[in-house]
Amino acid sequence: MSEYLTFNVQQLEKYASYFALFFTKEGILVNAEKQTPLISFASTQIMLNAQIEAAYLCHAVLIVRCKITLSEEQLLSLGFRVFAIRPFLAQASTHLRQLTLKAYHWLNWDKQSCYCGQCGSPLKRKIDATDKWCDNCQSAFFPRFSPAIMVLIQRENEILLARSKHFAPGMYSAIAGFIDIGETAEVAVHREVHEEVGIYISHLKYFSSQTWPFPDSFMIAFKAHYASGDLKIDDNEIEDARWFSLDALPNLPSRPSIARRLIDSVTKK
Numbered sequence: 001m002s003e004y005l006t007f008n009v010q011q012l013e014k015y016a017s018y019f020a021l022f023f024t025k026e027g028i029l030v031n032a033e034k035q036t037p038l039i040s041f042a043s044t045q046i047m048l049n050a051q052i053e054a055a056y057l058c059h060a061v062l063i064v065r066c067k068i069t070l071s072e073e074q075l076l077s078l079g080f081r082v083f084a085i086r087p088f089l090a091q092a093s094t095h096l097r098q099l100t101l102k103a104y105h106w107l108n109w110d111k112q113s114c115y116c117g118q119c120g121s122p123l124k125r126k127i128d129a130t131d132k133w134c135d136n137c138q139s140a141f142f143p144r145f146s147p148a149i150m151v152l153i154q155r156e157n158e159i160l161l162a163r164s165k166h167f168a169p170g171m172y173s174a175i176a177g178f179i180d181i182g183e184t185a186e187v188a189v190h191r192e193v194h195e196e197v198g199i200y201i202s203h204l205k206y207f208s209s210q211t212w213p214f215p216d217s218f219m220i221a222f223k224a225h226y227a228s229g230d231l232k233i234d235d236n237e238i239e240d241a242r243w244f245s246l247d248a249l250p251n252l253p254s255r256p257s258i259a260r261r262l263i264d265s266v267t268k269k
């Protein structure tokens with residue numbers, strides 16, 4: 001059984017023969033010929049002289065964050081490419097997408113949780129677990145999630161979509177926001193809808209959920225019907241919100257996102 005240790009590259013020697021996912025600041029490393037990010041740990045590390053900064057053993061796959069100083073051309077000549085995470089997720093198989101979502105979430109949290117929040121001591125962890133431990137004050141720490149809600153509101157043959165300033169030009173999505181402390185997901189949906197677009201909803205129904213590591217949200221998605229009120233947009237939160245006819249939709253979020261699945265569940269009936 002593994003024990004709580006401060007991360008050290010020597011720990012990884014016994015995993016030399018394992019497959020790994022290599023994450024760099026720019027994205028995920030992919031074997032260009034085989035079109036897969038699942039690559040041999042030790043031989044890739046040596047070939048690319050990758051400086052390993054963190055590692056986590058997840059379902060027998062080594063997840064590593066590393067620094068690679070080779071240029072794009074040098075990497076390509078060795079048979080590798082780095083893909084940005086979001087485009088990679090859009091075309092990955094379900095299994096690889098789930099593994100990448102988990103790995104990327106953990107690596108982000110790992111970077112932000114080096115020290116104990118209570119006493120400031122360096123945290124230790126097991127190579128095959130996501131939690132961390134402080135020996136000094138005997139405290140356990142677990143990866144952080146920020147629960148959020150999303151709701152697609154339908155009114156006869158129309159759906160309500162909104163866009164934030166940070167969206168790609170022309171893209172609209174369902175209403176979304178973070179759950180506040182003390183709230184249930186359902187209360188958060190009613191509050192966010194009223195705050196952001198000024199209307200009331202009914203027939204709230206759970207749709208699905210998704211972990212989304214940009215940076216650490218856990219999205220719980222719902223469908224609802226319009227009940228009453230006129231659109232009144234909170235321009236601190238969103239840039240625009242409109243009723244769109246199902247046969248004249250704007251640009252939508254890309255496929256692996258829960259927002260797109262939620263919208264497709266209404267528009268592709």
Ligand SMILES: [Zn+2]
Binds near residue numbers: 118134135138
């Ligand atoms: Zn502590």
